[in-house]
Amino acid sequence: MDENGHLGDIGFGYRPRAVYACDPARSRGRFQAETESPTRTPFQRDRDRIIHSTAFRRLKHKTQVFIAHEGDHFRTRLTHTIEVAQIARALARALRCDEDLAEAIALVHDFGHTPFGHTGEDALNAKMQKWGGFDHNAQSLRIVTRLERRYAEFDGLNLTWETLEGLVKHNGPLTDASGKGLKGEVPQAIRDFSGLFDLELDRHAGLEAQCAAIADDIAYNTHDIDDGLRAGLLSLDMLTGVALPAGILKGVRDRYPGLDEVRTGHELMRRQITIMVEDVIAAATARLDRLKPHSADDVRAAGETIVAFSPGLARQEKELKAFLYKNMYRADDVVRVRIEAERVVNDLFDAYFADPREMPEGWREGLDRAEDRIKARDVADFLAGMTDTYALKEHRRMFDDTPDLG
Numbered sequence: 001m002d003e004n005g006h007l008g009d010i011g012f013g014y015r016p017r018a019v020y021a022c023d024p025a026r027s028r029g030r031f032q033a034e035t036e037s038p039t040r041t042p043f044q045r046d047r048d049r050i051i052h053s054t055a056f057r058r059l060k061h062k063t064q065v066f067i068a069h070e071g072d073h074f075r076t077r078l079t080h081t082i083e084v085a086q087i088a089r090a091l092a093r094a095l096r097c098d099e100d101l102a103e104a105i106a107l108v109h110d111f112g113h114t115p116f117g118h119t120g121e122d123a124l125n126a127k128m129q130k131w132g133g134f135d136h137n138a139q140s141l142r143i144v145t146r147l148e149r150r151y152a153e154f155d156g157l158n159l160t161w162e163t164l165e166g167l168v169k170h171n172g173p174l175t176d177a178s179g180k181g182l183k184g185e186v187p188q189a190i191r192d193f194s195g196l197f198d199l200e201l202d203r204h205a206g207l208e209a210q211c212a213a214i215a216d217d218i219a220y221n222t223h224d225i226d227d228g229l230r231a232g233l234l235s236l237d238m239l240t241g242v243a244l245p246a247g248i249l250k251g252v253r254d255r256y257p258g259l260d261e262v263r264t265g266h267e268l269m270r271r272q273i274t275i276m277v278e279d280v281i282a283a284a285t286a287r288l289d290r291l292k293p294h295s296a297d298d299v300r301a302a303g304e305t306i307v308a309f310s311p312g313l314a315r316q317e318k319e320l321k322a323f324l325y326k327n328m329y330r331a332d333d334v335v336r337v338r339i340e341a342e343r344v345v346n347d348l349f350d351a352y353f354a355d356p357r358e359m360p361e362g363w364r365e366g367l368d369r370a371e372d373r374i375k376a377r378d379v380a381d382f383l384a385g386m387t388d389t390y391a392l393k394e395h396r397r398m399f400d401d402t403p404d405l406g
Contacts (some may be wrong), residue, residue: 017097020288023098031145050108051107053157058387075226084109090277102208106212109170111139112137119342127346131372144164166206169201170209170212175201236264239268242320249264252267283308283313287306356375
């Protein structure tokens with residue numbers, strides 16, 4: 001134990017939190033003041049609230065790339081989220097950040113996704129253009145600040161400022177110092193909430209949120225390959241033309257000649273995750289050594305993302321994304337499913353908007369007299385919360401020609 005009472009660095013065991021980490025004892029608090037737990041830190045409490053939420057359970061039946069009923073072994077939003085959380089914790093541990101906060105942000109980052117993945121989001125965004133559009137990050141914020149109704153004293157989950165900041169800004173600042181959006185208009189839901197509980201939209205998030213963001217990239221870049229191989233959209237030989245997996249694949253085949261394709265694929269996956277994680281740790285450590293932040297606020301004011309790939313691996317990761325987009329996300333079979341899924345979302349939105357009585361109790365009350373802006377947002381909230389299976393069930397209830405998305 002050192003002079004500060006820390007156990008010190010004992011290999012892979014306990015490591016004291018770094019000065020630049022988010023400290024739960026110095027949290028900026030919650031929108032609604034609460035008595036804190038005597039047994040859990042604020043960030044641990046956030047994580048637990050997220051896991052016990054309805055929105056978290058719904059991730060089980062929401063699509064990642066393939067729709068849920070195509071096979072038990074393809075990833076859903078839930079399995080993807082658990083994988084992201086594991087990687088985020090590993091990064092946070094290595095960088096001496098708060099692991100619980102990194103995990104909480106990773107677990108909540110996909111709450112706002114619609115049924116049928118990005119296809120559902122694109123369809124809902126098009127339907128909502130007259131009323132501010134639809135954005136899954138803004139929807140995640142609406143869920144955890146308004147739509148979850150579990151507690152007697154407040155709507156939402158009443159998460160800490162740090163978790164909300166990470167949810168909204170894990171991919172970087174949303175505005176410049178003047179408030180102008182950096183990547184188009186900032187969704188109104190985010191602007192409105194930040195006006196009440198300033199999330200500092202012009203600054204980077206803490207390192208824990210950055211760990212969650214890069215963990216998301218690592219998880220889907222690797223595991224979408226796995227799903228693509230399972231679905232027959234990709235083959236190992238196709239990967240020999242992409243620098244990152246090609247080098248790994250050569251190493252596996254050289255070491256294990258004659259190894260079957262399935263095991264070869266699994267070796268590729270685990271080695272790719274290891275390479276990407278170790279690259280991020282080394283690159284982030286070098287940036288921290290250069291910037292020398294002495295607090296979490298120094299990280300937010302650094303003007304750059306600290307937890308990111310090295311330039312060399314960033315180029316390889318960009319090449320891999322382009323390959324997956326062309327050969328997997330835009331594959332004929334996937335595009336066919338996307339077109340049909342888009343029709344389901346469009347049909348449901350139009351039906352609920354035309355007659356809100358088609359929605360269940362708790363959603364439809366008063367909407368027949370509400371102005372279109374309010375009615376449309378409520379319909380979007382209801383539709384976005386659906387699982388793939390529930391959306392298809394509702395479509396079959398109201399229409400005679402529900403597509404087969406298998």
